[in-house]
Each structure stands twice: as structure tokens, then as C-alpha cells.
Amino acid sequence: MPVELTATEALGLWHRVALEQVRGDGPDLTLRQMAILLHIYLVPPPHTVRGLAAVLGVTKPVITRALDTMGEIGLVERVRDERDRRNVVIKRTVAGALYLEKLGDLIMLEGRGPGAVREHDKDTG
Template identity: 65%
Template sequence: MAISMRPSQSLRLWQQVTLAEVRAASHDLTMRQMAILLTVYLDPPPHTVRALAAKLDVTKPVITRALDTMGAMGLVSRHRDERDRRNVLVRRTVEGALFVERFGDLVIEKAAELPL
């Protein structure tokens, strides 16, 4: 099902969602961190630092720094791949799943408030 929006509506939705996030006593994620988080939670696992770096077209240290921050927030966890010790697996957490679910609900709420 396709959603039809004018560019001004989509920007207004993005503004309202980001304003609500800034005002909330929630995690303050950068665009890069949010892209990583949504990739981990919306795309099927496994997720590795290497694969995330390739998907976002950034270096592995960039992903590692973002994961350090998100790990401290409890949104993701990292573990060495026992089958291939060169790989670091990025895993979902309960707190991260709840954050993503709440964020999705927020997007729906703000979309419903958009004027037609």
C-alpha cells in the first residue's frame, strides 16, 4: 500500500516527529545512529559491523562509534561471532525494541495529525 504525500507534508511530518523526539525524555540519536538502529530492527539478522558499514557507505570505525553510544543506551548489543571470530554481531535488545516500537507509534500519531 502506497502512501501519497506532498513534499511539504512529508517534511512537516518529519519536523513533527523530530520535535516530539527532542521534547521527550528519550534517547537523543543522530541521523546515523537512527539509520543503524532501524536497519538492525527492521532488516532480518544477522547484522555485522562490516555489513552495516557497507549498507550505510561509511567506515567500520564510524559504525563502531555509533554502536558504542547506542550500546551504552541499551538499544543494541555486540558480540563476537563464535563461528567467525573476525565478525562482530550486532543484536537487538528489549529496550531497543521498545524504543523502535514507540518511535513507530509516534510516526503514526504525527501522520494522523497532518492536515489533508
């Protein structure tokens, strides 16, 4: 079901989610890293460095740097494609799936309005 938001409401939601992300103890991803991570988890595989670069309209080194950071924190893994050793295939991880599940929960909570996360934390804490 589509959600109807004004531009100001949409920006407010994004702002609240970003603030909670920064305040939290999880990784602080750049917008580019987040776009890559969401693509890897929301679009069916396989995913390659070359393919991600084409989708995002950036160079392969840009993708590689982002994947380096996300790999260090366990959100994705890279493995050589056994069929074509020139390709690097990006794999999902349990940690990455959990990170995005928590992010999805956060977005849903913040979508309920300002202060919803803090109210939820009081109720569950």
C-alpha cells in the same frame, strides 16, 4: 497501503516527529544512529559491523562509534561471532525494540496531523 504526501507534508511530518523526539525523555539519536538502528531491526539478521559499514557506505570506525553510543543506552548489543571471532555480530535488545515501537506509534500519531500527539496525550493522560 502507500501513503500519498506532498514533499511539504512529508517534511512537516518528519519535523513534528523530530520535535517530539527532542522534547521526549528518550535517547536523542543522530540520523546516522537512527539509520543503523532501523536497519538492525527492520532487516533480518545477522548484522555485523562490516556489513553495516557497507550498507551505509561508511567506515567500520564510524559504525563502531555509533554502536558504542547505542550500546551504552541499551538499544543494541555486540557479541563476537563464535564461528568467526574476527566478526562482531550486532544483536537486538528489548529496549531497542521498545524504543522503535514507541517511535512507530509517534510517527503514526503525527501522521494524523499537527497536534495529534498532544490531543492523544490529553485523552490518555
